[in-house]
Amino acid sequence: MGAMATQAAPGWERQIDDVPAALAVSGTLCVVACQSGPAHLLDAATGQLLARLVLPGGARRVRFSPDGSVVALAGPRGYALWRVADGAVMTRTTDTPAEFAWSDDNLCAVACGGTVRIFEADRGLEQWRPVDGAVTVDDVTWFDRGNTVAVALGGEVHAFSPRGRVAAWSYPSPVRVLAGGTDGAWLCAAGDGPGVYIRGIGGTHEDLPTQGPGLIDGLSVDGTGQWLAAEVDAGLTVWDLAARGGRVRPRPRRLEARVAMGVAAWRPARGAVIATGGLDGTLSLWDVRAGSARRTATPVARRFAGAPVTALAWLQSDVLVHADRSGRVTAQHLAELAGR
Template sequence: MSTAVEAPTVWDIAVDDAPVSLSARGDLVAVAGAEGTVRVLDAAMGAETGSLELPGGSLSVQLAPDAGHLAATGPMGYALWRRTDGRTTVRESGAWSAAAAWADPERVAIASGRRALVLDTDGEELWRTDPAASTVTDLAWMRQGRRLAVAAYGAVHGHERHTPKPVVTYPYVGSHLALAVAPTGRWICSGNQDASIHIWRIRDAGDLTMSGYPEKISRLAFDDSGFWLAADGAPDITVWDFSGKGPEGTAPRSLRCHETITALAWRPGAGGQLASGGDDGTVALWYATAGRAQQRLRPARELTGDGTAVAALAWAGPHLLIAAYRNGRVRAYGVPSRAAL
């Protein structure tokens, strides 16, 4: 049984640009707005500590692992921000820049049109990939930042450092919307426009398609153990078991709360707890790996909002969940211990 409660709010602020993306690292939270305003907040109090403007609007924001830098991407380019002095470097490339991913505190990959650019923290280009068949829609680092996975129509390509041409190709005829790499280094997964999840085993490129979803898959997330993958694509969230030989021949757990899923975020650690957001403004907390395959689970707790859709979720440590709402509210919820969820 789920329990609807008044949200245990730690702080609550309003921003004047509809949020589209969140990132939390260390003691900072970054909030990107649709019109291009990116605010950097103190995670404990919600006070603004920095900001930048990305011309043309923003799509995604990612703080570096040490929270020392930030990368923001948007329809017309990208920007980098430095914490120590607030220096901002803006590149109005005119290329659709869907995503950014940090390899480590010193290197970031940017999706820029049909290429991926790898930059240092000063914005200097270290190397770039050859053009893909279409716009790069997502990217992720593998092998502790030694290989970059780049998703575009028809394939996910793997690039070693300073190698414009891919050293490995994982083909799939379709449009990739989201990319997830297991922390174990065993799997790459893409969520696709054709309402499927495609999976490749990294060691030998063996692949598997999980189809039959009623809607496109635009959100995928592995937990910290790398054994559980959460996906949207239906009113139910599906959670697939990647332990052992992987999900082939198995059924997922189903999590039902929202009519439309708008955000997914695993709680840090390997405890199998997931936060989800919906278009009705509800934030749900789950024991997402409980029960058995094919079982439908209900939330352990629901945090009631004001009816405005959840735009993004991010954990600022194991006990602070940040939720951004499309009306401009950004709230930090105090979440109890795992056993008391």
């Protein structure tokens, strides 16, 4: 695919003839997943197109493996594992909606229909199959420092290791959405009821309330494993998951409730900063350390995309890639984040 640039430029713009649905960045590469057409592999320094991959039905999720060698895509009709070095499609299924999650050691758990398969990144070979049944899997994630895969199945959460099922948990309301911290300390779950259920490796369990009337659309933990964000119709609720004495001490950061909030992305590695994109075209940057349970956080920076924001990803600690409904993909430097 040619030589890649070694350092990302602070700004570029590219037009894509489709609606971007998700973005992912790894090193000098950026992937744009689109709602109906092919995924686009771009040079993250310039926005130059390097390759395309067609996933029938389009893709709504995309992410690089931790070592950056493989791209996982999932959409309403299936999934694909795409090797960056030579463009090989190592595995692809195009018949059922799919979800996936990468572990820190390059294993990809793919949920499709009632089956969860674990693939290794290098060759895309299936290693084991935690679930293979008729009940549709809603979500999948890794926790316990990547040793265990959690599956949202039939409203419950089931945990598996290569030796088989190790635990199963029921909650007051059916669970549909999962998230696990990179340090493996917490497994977070949400679904048909308000709030988030979190469970620690040592068995600690707590329920966390959300702000706003809507049900949770998504959960995400930042790269440090300390901050949990729950996306609801009215905006975000963020908690500090720093543990003390074996129990979690949630301190919610009430970010500005915005009905127009559409997508969110944690800054990688350093954490504490989250970007949100709105249906009104607003991009907001938040330092969640600035808020408290009693004081609403205010954004440290704002930008305007000009069209509803559909996807976000961090290129550097102060460079954000964002895509909007018009098909425009932009890498933008954010000077306000210097020193944070």
